[in-house]
Amino acid sequence: MDGSVAVDDDVLTGRTDDEIVENLSTVRGIGEWTAQIFTLVHLGRPDVLPVGDLGIRRGYGLGWRVQAPTAKALRLIGDGYRPYRSVLAWYCWRADELYGMGKPSAVTGAGDT
Template sequence: MADESGLSYDIRKAVRHLRRVDPELRRLIPRIGACKIQLAGHKSPYEALLRAIFYQQLHGKAAATILQRFKDRFGAGHLPTPEQIVAADTRSLRAVGLSRQKIAAIRDLAAKTIDGTVPPLAEVRRLPDDEIIQRLTAVRGIGVWTVEMLLLSQLGRPDVLASSDYGLRKGFQIVYRKRRLPKPKDLHAFGERWRPYRSVASWYLWRAADAAKQVKSKNSRKAR
């Protein structure tokens, strides 16, 4: 059953499951409120990964500026095709502000899109999560975390747990009252109980981390 948010699963069913299997989430969920996972558009894997490469290790505004210059370089106001990237010379790509490492990454992405390693959107929707991770991390500069975010926010997969994510680990530390951040492998093992709705559990842990950050910021302002 598709959820009204556009997801392929029923969030309400997922929430009921999490409340049943985890006492801490049962207490957290009413405090946070309704889960509001929303799909971030319908970009192809090629488009999503191309944007991800631009935003790696850059502040959002700087990355957006370089990305716009990149689009303008190809004259159409939108992202170029893989074939256009492969044909572009290094000097023109450097001129828009791309590092040599990022040029190598986007060229590899373009080549792997052309040869089918990176599948089109219609195909990727039919693939299991593990295969998507395997195929997309074959692209230079693309790690597991990037693909997990694509699975969760672009494809709306229900059972994604990005256990290396700092915000997720911080949320877990807060909700479960741990002295230290959990190691990714420990969070992964703990999260087995949340299957098949680890994406929804992740959303609530992220919100818990956000709420704690807001409280800390508010208290800091009061102390000034």
């Protein structure tokens, strides 16, 4: 409310993903995951991989038929998908929905009519 945290799209457009996550995470109740999802979904950034998201980790395991990676392992795996890690995240969410019987997601558009 005091203006110390930028939330205006015009201001955020000029910042890196890491700067946005760091800035938003200063607000009590907004953690890294929430800030990353905001950056990926609201701002449409192409290179965001929320490794703390269980659906993404589980979907990676299901999609690649391996054990679901830890957040640390997925961070390393994700490096090979730069600069399009957001696409990897989307496919992982979708794999969790299709193969893991996960609930339809607003992010992937599954279940939209």
